[in-house]
Amino acid sequence: MADKVLMKGNEAIAEAAIKAGCRHYFGYPITPQTEVAAYMAKRMPKIGGTFLQAESEIAAINMVYGVASAGLRAMTSSSSPGISLKGEGISYLAGADLPALVVNVQRGGPGLGGIQPSQSDYFQATRGGGHGDYHLIVLAPSSVQEMAELTVKGFELADKYRMTAMILADGTMGQMMEPVDLNFDIKPAPEKPWATTGTKMQRKHNVVNSLSLIPEELEKLNIARFERYDLVKKNETMYEEYMMDDAEIAIAAFGIAARVSKNAVKEARKRGIKAGLIRPITLWPFPDAPFKKAAEHVKEFISVELSMGQMIEDVRLASECKVKVSLCNRVGGMIPSPEQVLDAIVKASK
Amino acid sequence: MIVYDKPHALLDVPLHYCPGCTHGIVHKLVAEVIDELGIEGETIGIAPVGCSVMAYDYFACDMIEAAHGRAPAVATGVKRGDPSKIVFTYQGDGDLASIGMAETVHAAARNENITVIFINNAIYGMTGGQMAPTSLVGQVTQTSPYGRDPKLCGYPIKVCELLSELEGPEYLERVTVNSIPHIRAAKKAIKKAFQNQIAGKGFSLIEVVSSCPTNWGMTPQNALKWIEEKMLPYYPLGVYKDRSANEEGKKE
Amino acid sequence: MSTRQFLFSGFGGQGILFAGKFIAYKGLIENKEVSWLPSYGPEMRGGTASCGVIISDEPVGSPIVNNPDVLVAMNLPSLDRFESKVAPGGIIFLDSSLIERKVERTDVTVFALPATQMASDNGFPTLANMILVGKILKELGEYNDESLKAALAKVISAKHADMMEVNRKAIDLGANS
Structure with a gap:
């Protein structure tokens, strides 16, 4: 400390x-x-x-x-x-x-x-x-x-x-x-x-324009x-992967949504659901690679966002729409709870 | 027998303003004037961004919430859309004299037939006490923690004086609400500003020197005293422009 | 303890955020992972203030405290709002000078202290928050002379160093009651 x-x-x-x-x-x-x-x-x-x-x-x-x-x-x-x-x-x-x-x-x-x-x-x-x-x-x-x-x-x-x-x-x-x-x-x-x-007086003028x-x-x-x-x-391009190696359900989330999602992923694992998280750190450039790779083995991506679904479009593009991409969100200043994300994971796993 | 009643134009809801804040007084004066002129049904108010952002919940007339600083432009649109309506803006110092200065100056220059109520309390209240364009030299705020230094951020803007140099505006007056006589005078000025609009005379702005005990870090009483001792010497009360009166004077 | 979630709540001006910050700093000094998240709103004065603090042996996931293990309620609206949210088996510390009603939950432990009254009786009327903090540390078995001294030094700026002693007095008053 x-x-x-x-x-x-x-x-x-x-x-x-x-x-x-x-x-x-x-x-x-x-x-x-x-x-x-x-x-x-x-x-x-x-x-x-x-x-x-x-x-x-x-x-x-x-x-x-x-x-x-x-x-x-x-x-x-x-x-x-x-x-x-x-x-x-x-x-x-x-x-x-x-x-x-x-x-x-x-x-x-x-x-x-x-x-x-x-x-x-x-x-x-x-x-x-x-x-x-x-x-x-x-x-x-x-x-x-x-x-x-x-x-x-x-x-x-x-x-x-x-x-x-x-x-x-x-x-x-x-x-x-x-x-x-x-x-x-x-x-x-x-x-x-x-x-x-x-x-x-020693160089040609520079112009910012x-x-x-x-x-x-x-x-x-x-x-x-x-x-x-x-x-x-x-x-x-920067991103973090969490428990993605064998994941069947993959959360996509950044910022505060990623922290909430991490709790949910941990809880899901405790229940035997193979969940993972991809957290883009650069939103532009968007980390296409981990999504493309994950699309080979996950059943569903869940985009967890504090919006009506914006990053979800990039998740679809990056995973080339190979698997289902769903949205788990709250808006207007509300934040999804770990329980809400866990519910979405459980639903996707069925 | 009812001796005193809440004005009809002010809704019976709790205000969110801090204890000791003078917004409540000015709201009441505006509402009383609307009542006395019998114009509530024809009046449209424009709320700003700042402490009085939620004024739309307090006035009984139709209200519009504008982007930060843009109230005079929105008011212009409303008035041009239907000139029979009575249109007022209610703005603080950050809204009117910082981000919205262009809209303020140009609405005045056009002599737009609207009424502007300008609350000058020398601070940004809503965001927690930052320096305003009207903060006094030496005034300590969250963004002037060592006191406003004119070498770094210039001098406080005297809005009435500034606008009085324009040909456009009809009426400019600075008032305050730190005592009963001042409150009475403020009401008279606000009434005139609305009457001017009804008579089609053009742009009237009433600057109300106000207090912010919370962000000034004072008791409400001391804040009213601070108005008297610090604000008024820099922002003298009075009529800065009265075009019709001047023109009548010239004719005589 | 692996993770403990605190929720401090009361009126703006009661030192809610400060109390939370103190607990967070004490955790940091004890090499725990910590987070502190305040509510924020437009009302400057008289509104409700609250903050969630998480102290954990592991990195803190979500910093949002929805179901606190420890609720500190310094006024009635806070108890009304958050009583039902306390995790089963949790603890509620409340200022009984300002909250007359009893806690209805039967699956939580309650410590009621007339903190505001005690603060004013002892000549530090603004430190009811720290009296409650003392009580919390005592009841949680977290009263540690060294780290609480160090945490006080962190939350009280050098400019207000004269406040150290009186804050410590308030903590001890709470701890010993």
Whole structure:
């Protein structure tokens, strides 16, 4: 326990970002992620960093755009309605190939919705969210430790691939406290020769831009971007498998849903049902491989989600619809109980 | 004989506001004005995002809940859709002067024929006490833990003064509700803001300097005192624009 | 003990979250796996506050406490809401200064302590929560001088170090009653 501290997920994200060298944070109050901003407000002035409460989420994401253009690690955080506002800026970040970190501590929607946990921004996060052809690297933490670790990872991947990374958490992940070990190895940020740091009259000017009026050129840019995305798919896909070796029923779940599901899988095993769990850690790129493999031996996949069924589409695609995929869900801020998931497992096993 | 009764335009439900919060007083004043003008059946209110987000449960007239900061745009739509309706927004400082500043300024510039009730309590209440665009210099909040430093985050915005430079708006007044005489004056201003709309005169905004004992970390009484001692010197009460009165004055 | 689930519940301002945090930290100090999950809502004051704490020898699965082994109820609405949820054979600690009714369940153990009254009688009116914490530690056989001292040092910031002693007094008052 020596090095572990008890922290809220939101605070762990903030501290991990600072450890990763992020010195520029821009946010706007919204429940249930405001602790990120509150933590940054306290810490940044002490370490010579910038905390700025922007006038809106739209301003905050564009402040991130500015810092990222200057070649520095920048982040913003919000919750669902605020992420929608950031959608424009996120699309521009993608169009200008800028690395940045965006945190979404999801709450129930649509519209103003509620403030309790949800996973209903899965489509928004994994399909882009803003306009145009692009992807974010979407990381789904399932513990406070992962909130911290994936924040560091998010900055590293963002820089490596010149992409915007998103932490897709939810209200429980943000609000819960667990022991965290914050001693990570931090890789230094790579050189960013494309950044607008001033020509010093010694190089051709750098331009950060997403405008491209000649269709032939815009097409090339899009294709090149997706070639980079292919590398991300190849190199960076992350997932956890739990009791999958001989599983006949496989749960697919991320974040808080995966934790609830783990309890259910344990209980099912006690009852002699061969259940297992595949937990995607990257939601984009989605881990197709374990689902394809599992489709060879499972009878049914159950997608456990805090949404009306969004990730289930990726489970179907990844398993090529070879076996039945069913949904076990709660929405609107409700969380499935281990008993509900266990019932679904028992039903599927019959 | 009934000497005093709850206004009809205010529903008989428990409010969720903290003890000592002045939202309840302002709700009551708005409802009394709606009653006195006999306009409840024709009135549509727009609730903001912030502490008064659930105002839609408290007013008896038709209500619409808007996205954060967008109430004046929604009100514009309602009014343009049916100009015979009486349309008001009820917004806090974060909603009106931070995220919604563009909508506020442009509704005023267009002299949109709506009534805006603006609660300025110098803090974000709903999310637990962050710095607002109207938080005073030096004010400690969750996101200005060392006190608002103008070098880092600028100076508090004086909404009435700012809007008064525009040609557009009809009526701008700042009031407060920290004493009985001030509450009476506030009601008069709110009534005028609705009457202006009925007369087709255009955009009226009443800024109500309000308290937030919970997030200011004060007793309700001390919070009312803080209004007097800290808020009012920076946010002086008074009429900042009264176009019709000015024009009549010019004619004379 | 392999896993023990606590649910602390009462009015906002009674120190519900703090008491839970203390128990979680004490577990962490004793090398257990722990989680702490608060309810969160829009009402700043006067609303209900609760938090679920899990202390376990194994990694904590779901941090959500639906059926607590230990319920700490500091007001009547909390007992009304959560009594039926307590796991069979569980324990309910309640503040009998604020809860007049008796627990109806017969398959749970009940410890009723007039914690709010005791707190105000002893000159620390805001520490009814810690009196109950003391009682819990005692009855669960978890009263451990060293780790509770260390846990107090974790939950009380250096700025409020003067609060250490009085918190300890409150814990001991509860433990010895």
